[in-house]
Amino acid sequence: MVKKAALFILFCTLLNASEFDKYCLNCHGGDFKFHVIMKKYTLKYSSEQRIKKAIFEYLKEPLSTKSILPSEYIQRFGIKEKSSLDDETLKRMIDIYYERFSFQSKLY
Amino acid sequence: MYSGERKSIVYVLGLYLSSTLLLIVTLFTSYYFYEQDQLIHDEKEILKSYAAKVEEKLSLLHEENGEKLQYPRFEDFKSAIYDIDKNLIFSTLDEELKKLDNNFFTKNSKSYLISPLSPYYMGAAYIVVQKETKDINILSDLIYLAIIVMFITIITSFFLVNLVLRPIRENIKRLDNFIKDTTHELNTPITAILTNIETIDSSNCDEKTLRKLERIKIASLSISNLYEDLVYLLLNHKTSLQNVDLNLSQIVFQRVKYFANMANMKKIEFLLDIKNSVHFTADKQKMERLIDNILSNAIKYTNKATKIRITLDKRYLSIEDEGKGMSKEELEKIFTRYLRFDKTQGGFGLGYSIIKSITEEYDMKIDIDSKPNKGTKVTLTW
Numbered sequence A: 001m002v003k004k005a006a007l008f009i010l011f012c013t014l015l016n017a018s019e020f021d022k023y024c025l026n027c028h029g030g031d032f033k034f035h036v037i038m039k040k041y042t043l044k045y046s047s048e049q050r051i052k053k054a055i056f057e058y059l060k061e062p063l064s065t066k067s068i069l070p071s072e073y074i075q076r077f078g079i080k081e082k083s084s085l086d087d088e089t090l091k092r093m094i095d096i097y098y099e100r101f102s103f104q105s106k107l108y
Numbered sequence B: 001m002y003s004g005e006r007k008s009i010v011y012v013l014g015l016y017l018s019s020t021l022l023l024i025v026t027l028f029t030s031y032y033f034y035e036q037d038q039l040i041h042d043e044k045e046i047l048k049s050y051a052a053k054v055e056e057k058l059s060l061l062h063e064e065n066g067e068k069l070q071y072p073r074f075e076d077f078k079s080a081i082y083d084i085d086k087n088l089i090f091s092t093l094d095e096e097l098k099k100l101d102n103n104f105f106t107k108n109s110k111s112y113l114i115s116p117l118s119p120y121y122m123g124a125a126y127i128v129v130q131k132e133t134k135d136i137n138i139l140s141d142l143i144y145l146a147i148i149v150m151f152i153t154i155i156t157s158f159f160l161v162n163l164v165l166r167p168i169r170e171n172i173k174r175l176d177n178f179i180k181d182t183t184h185e186l187n188t189p190i191t192a193i194l195t196n197i198e199t200i201d202s203s204n205c206d207e208k209t210l211r212k213l214e215r216i217k218i219a220s221l222s223i224s225n226l227y228e229d230l231v232y233l234l235l236n237h238k239t240s241l242q243n244v245d246l247n248l249s250q251i252v253f254q255r256v257k258y259f260a261n262m263a264n265m266k267k268i269e270f271l272l273d274i275k276n277s278v279h280f281t282a283d284k285q286k287m288e289r290l291i292d293n294i295l296s297n298a299i300k301y302t303n304k305a306t307k308i309r310i311t312l313d314k315r316y317l318s319i320e321d322e323g324k325g326m327s328k329e330e331l332e333k334i335f336t337r338y339l340r341f342d343k344t345q346g347g348f349g350l351g352y353s354i355i356k357s358i359t360e361e362y363d364m365k366i367d368i369d370s371k372p373n374k375g376t377k378v379t380l381t382w
Helices: A004-029 A033-047 A047-060 A069-078 A087-101 B004-064 B138-199 B207-232 B248-258 B262-266 B284-301 B329-330 B350-360
Strands: B078-082 B088-091 B104-107 B112-117 B126-132 B243-247 B269-274 B279-283 B308-314 B316-320 B365-371 B375-380
Touching: A004 A033, A004 A087, A033 A047, A033 A087, A033 B004, A047 A087, A047 B126, A087 B284, B004 B078, B004 B104, B004 B112, B004 B126, B138 B207, B207 B262, B207 B284, B207 B350, B243 B248, B243 B284, B243 B375, B248 B262, B248 B269, B248 B308, B262 B269, B279 B284, B284 B308, B284 B316, B284 B350, B284 B375, B329 B365, B350 B365
Parallel strands: B269 B308
Antiparallel strands: B078 B088, B078 B126, B104 B112, B112 B126, B243 B279, B308 B316, B316 B375, B365 B375
16 A cells, blocks of 8 residues: 555656656756746745745736846846646646755755 | 930931942942843844854855755854745754744843845845853842942941031030039038928928928929939939839838928829739839839929829829820820920929839830820839
């Protein structure tokens, strides 16, 4: 039974990871950009709850006023497209993103 | 030391010492709180500098890109960081803090400072720094200092009181010497007058002369009585002390007889209720002084043509007059030497002082029940 449960959790994790690769990393490329974005969000919003909320709100309705990136960057590359993911998937992806790249998980 | 001197010294010393103590306590308390404030201020400044160190390290750490990031640690202090919602991010503190309400506080001999941070390096909105509290040990020093100051104050105040009382003491001494000399000079003439009056053959005198002689005798007896009082006081109550078994009933009768002429002059009637053979062990002269003083006061202050009740029982003697009486305030001061409430009557205000001294010597209880314009009842109980 325990073995089955462990296998199930591993399966879910791999599934989520592959989903994250598919929905996020495909377009955003390497980890470096993700690190930079997380640093900026952390610097501005501090707590996990506020960071996740800010990312979600931006991805649902990308506006230059909501963007964490500098205005020069927005002017040059423009605003990204609105996410096509449903709310639940988007929230799950944000959770994985926070888990992988937040400072809290790195500190020792 | 005269009778009121000890009391004056106690009062002055008490007042001086209590005011000095109050001043010392106020000063030292203020100093103690000032030092405590200063200590808190210093602690805050140190903790602020620690918080700045943490901030600097966090800003550097924020720019690092490693998979694992080491939280800054310091030898002198410990720290923790909290996000904007006051959730703990990382801590090296000895214990977890449940509230982040106060900017500065001490707990379990440790000082804490909560310093807000912006921008939020590593997500930290609050830096908490903790150090060992520097103990404030001035309290015991202050107590020692207060004891020394109080000791010095007691010594100086003692000298001060002596300095203040010196002129009063000299005046009292001068007065005592004057009374002593006067008393000494009174003895011979009084004895001469009384002896000569007693030897006058009254059968050769007409009624008018007899009345005059009677008045002279009464006046001489009053002076003699006063003389006896003064001698008693001047010899510092140490007149030949011979405690013997006395028949008080006889003595009271004798003293009533002694004052009979004086009472007659004011048409005062003695109502005697004297139990036979009441005995008491004491010095005869002192007992006479005691009874004489109460009796002479009763005669002096009672109204004309009134009655004086004298009751002697096994355990008590009471003398009650129908005189002008005394107020409550007067009764409180009655035993003060040289104090006279009625200046129209003769005397030095020694009577009750002597009464008190003798009753104390023989463990007698004295009750004075007096009402203005009704009379005074003095009861001695033993």
